[in-house]
Amino acid sequence: MKIDIRKVSKAFGYFPALDAVDVTVPSGELVALLGPSGSGKTTLLRVIAGLETPETGHVIFGETDVTDHPVRTRNVGFVFQHYALFQHMTVAQNIAFGLRVRKASRAETAERVAELVSLMQLDGLERRLPSELSGGQRQRVALARALAPNPKVLLLDEPFGALDARVRQDLRRWLRRLHNDIHVTTVFVTHDQEEAFEVADRVVILNNGRVEQSGAPDDIFDHPANAFVMDFVGNVNVLDGMIDHRGSHFCGLTFKDTYKADIPVVAKAYIRSGDIEYCRSHDDSQSTKGIITYARRVGPVVRTLFSPKDSSDAASMEVELSLDDWRSKNLKVGAEVNAKVKRVRIFPERGEYDNISF
Amino acid sequence: MKPAMDMTARAIRTNSSKGVSDPLWLRWGLIFTSLCFIFMVLILPLVVVFQTAFRDGVPNYLNALMDPDTVSAIKVTLLAVVIAVPLNIVFGFAAAWSITRFDFPFKRFVLSLIDVPFAVSPVISGMIFVLLFGANSVIGGWLLENGIKVIFALPGIVIATTFVTFPFVARELIPVMQSQGADMELAALTLGASPWQMLRMVTLPNIKWGLLYGTILCTARAVGEFGAVSVVSGHIRGETNTLPLHVEVVYNEYHFSAAFAVATLLVAMAFITLGIKSVAEFMEKSRASENRKRTLEAAQ
Numbered sequence: 306m307k308i309d310i311r312k313v314s315k316a317f318g319y320f321p322a323l324d325a326v327d328v329t330v331p332s333g334e335l336v337a338l339l340g341p342s343g344s345g346k347t348t349l350l351r352v353i354a355g356l357e358t359p360e361t362g363h364v365i366f367g368e369t370d371v372t373d374h375p376v377r378t379r380n381v382g383f384v385f386q387h388y389a390l391f392q393h394m395t396v397a398q399n400i401a402f403g404l405r406v407r408k409a410s411r412a413e414t415a416e417r418v419a420e421l422v423s424l425m426q427l428d429g430l431e432r433r434l435p436s437e438l439s440g441g442q443r444q445r446v447a448l449a450r451a452l453a454p455n456p457k458v459l460l461l462d463e464p465f466g467a468l469d470a471r472v473r474q475d476l477r478r479w480l481r482r483l484h485n486d487i488h489v490t491t492v493f494v495t496h497d498q499e500e501a502f503e504v505a506d507r508v509v510i511l512n513n514g515r516v517e518q519s520g521a522p523d524d525i526f527d528h529p530a531n532a533f534v535m536d537f538v539g540n541v542n543v544l545d546g547m548i549d550h551r552g553s554h555f556c557g558l559t560f561k562d563t564y565k566a567d568i569p570v571v572a573k574a575y576i577r578s579g580d581i582e583y584c585r586s587h588d589d590s591q592s593t594k595g596i597i598t599y600a601r602r603v604g605p606v607v608r609t610l611f612s613p614k615d616s617s618d619a620a621s622m623e624v625e626l627s628l629d630d631w632r633s634k635n636l637k638v639g640a641e642v643n644a645k646v647k648r649v650r651i652f653p654e655r656g657e658y659d660n661i662s663f
Numbered sequence: 664m665k666p667a668m669d670m671t672a673r674a675i676r677t678n679s680s681k682g683v684s685d686p687l688w689l690r691w692g693l694i695f696t697s698l699c700f701i702f703m704v705l706i707l708p709l710v711v712v713f714q715t716a717f718r719d720g721v722p723n724y725l726n727a728l729m730d731p732d733t734v735s736a737i738k739v740t741l742l743a744v745v746i747a748v749p750l751n752i753v754f755g756f757a758a759a760w761s762i763t764r765f766d767f768p769f770k771r772f773v774l775s776l777i778d779v780p781f782a783v784s785p786v787i788s789g790m791i792f793v794l795l796f797g798a799n800s801v802i803g804g805w806l807l808e809n810g811i812k813v814i815f816a817l818p819g820i821v822i823a824t825t826f827v828t829f830p831f832v833a834r835e836l837i838p839v840m841q842s843q844g845a846d847m848e849l850a851a852l853t854l855g856a857s858p859w860q861m862l863r864m865v866t867l868p869n870i871k872w873g874l875l876y877g878t879i880l881c882t883a884r885a886v887g888e889f890g891a892v893s894v895v896s897g898h899i900r901g902e903t904n905t906l907p908l909h910v911e912v913v914y915n916e917y918h919f920s921a922a923f924a925v926a927t928l929l930v931a932m933a934f935i936t937l938g939i940k941s942v943a944e945f946m947e948k949s950r951a952s953e954n955r956k957r958t959l960e961a962a963q
Contacts, residue, residue, distance in 0.1 A: 356849055376852045383853040389846035393868045402864070403854035454855060
């Protein structure tokens with residue numbers, strides 16, 4: 306079932322949580338609402354579910370305007386951040402709840418519960434209480450309970466937020482596989498960009514109650530619509546500088562072959578930490594001399610800080626490179642090297658310039 | 664280096680053992696003091712009550728209980744309890760629900776209003792009802808014209824009892840419902856439950872122990888309430904006397920053993936309530952341990 310959000314606004318007191326938000330979730334897709342805390346992503350999810358009423362705008366499921374429908378008739382599966390399992394009911398009773406309130410027959414209920422128990426890999430846990438389960442198991446029970454009445458849409462609020470890193474990884478892939486199997490239109494909220502990009506078909510980036518960009522993960526990563534998205538979806542160095550008639554200048558870096566302005570313009574350069582490369586020779590204009598001031602190996606990558614020599618202020622850039630690269634180039638903290646920028650995005654104070662690759 | 668480390672380790676050890684357990688004299692001193700206190704203010708009076716009640720022999724004791732005025736007092740008390748407690752369960756639940764689930768202006772003020780019956784002396788609240796519903800007041804006058812007598816009659820006793828025992832249920836439920844939050848109820852609604860189904864299948868099972876405990880406290884207080892009821896009842900023997908008031912009346916007539924005999928009824932009621940409370944707690948505990956057992960079985 307396709308979900309259409311049209312010009313939805315909602316304020317809490319004077320705080321605008323959603324500001325004329327337009328989002329379309331195509332039928333059968335898995336969409337992530339991504340944004341920092343306070344961006345309105347959870348409010349939007351609750352508006353879709355009917356747990357919040359928007360002040361203006363419409364929520365449309367398929368062809369039906371459900372804006373005024375109460376939550377219980379919307380037929381949505383909602384998985385709460387802390388699962389909200391019924392503490393006094395066993396796993397099986399929790400899963401059966403949605404069928405029980407619909408007065409489904411006993412046999413039908415038992416069959417559906419058994420089906421979900423095996424789908425969610427909860428075999429053997431049917432008679433346990435939620436308090437006797439691990440975090441990952443609770444999460445799967447919450448999913449099973451939400452899916453039992455065959456909802457038209459599945460909504461998940463920070464589904465992996467309360468789990469530890471390892472379980473999170475597993476559950477993420479598992480959710481992706483599950484979605485490939487059951488194909489129910491799914492919207493989930495997250496503040497973790499990695500999670501959104503790994504799981505979702507489409508990502509909607511929210512900030513201050515507005516949609517900053519929505520699209521396929523690759524699209525957003527390669528063509529961020531604006532400075533906020535660029536900053537939010539990757540590890541980005543932001544350098545202050547200016548554009549003049551010779552090119553653009555940022556902390557000792559000069560990009561000659563880019564944009565020129567007859568009247569100098571203040572600008573910011575956004576460079577991802579993976580788009581900078583260390584090299585021994587000072588060969589072209591996009592590189593600058595400096596010192597590696599910090600290095601830390603994190604698994605297969607090395608995260609370093611680089612201090613450009615010519616920069617007047619003590620600006621330093623984050624540079625990430627592979628361990629192989631680090632070793633083969635024989636780099637170490639304190640080494641004097643050249644940093645070469647492979648890709649940069651320049652945002653002048655007004656307007657913007659596209660991706661520039663070298 | 665090594666001795667220094669040993670010293671630190673020892674210092675930490677002594678410190679922690681000091682932190683965990685208090686010296687012997689303090690422990691026993693505290694235990695002794697509290698036991699003494701309990702003996703003086705609880706056990707001793709109870710012994711005196713029963714001793715005085717049976718001083719003139721069992722037949723006299725039974726006579727005092729069979730006295731028509733005593734029987735009437737029991738009836739009035741039970742009637743007041745049977746009306747006031749359910750009313751307060753409904754009021755208390757409604758108050759707890761609106762305070763924990765809705766946002767409205769002056770919420771903190773309303774929350775402290777719930778405590779007013781605790782803060783105000785019961786005698787004062789009784790007098791307030793006399794002023795409000797008495798024959799000389801506007802409301803009371805109108806009610807009298809329509810044949811409803813509130814003050815010096817059962818309705819007044821019920822109103823006074825309800826007022827005095829109002830906070831118990833709400834006070835027990837508010838923290839329980841606050842800590843549980845509304846998520847479980849919202850989950851029930853998203854799963855298609857009607858508000859009534861949500862209440863019956865999710866809300867009530869989760870607050871039942873708080874509700875039961877509040878009800879028990881409320882009942883105990885309703886049975887024993889003296890001050891407010893004393894003002895509104897008018898002490899009409901065989902008509903508007905409750906058990907505590909009847910004890911006072913009989914005592915003031917110098918029938919000491921009869922007064923204490925009636926008092927044993929109140930003590931018995933207190934024990935019954937305590938018993939129900941203990942059974943409830945025991946059942947909750949055994950349910951929890953049964954769950955643990957089941958988990959262990961499932962794990963094997």
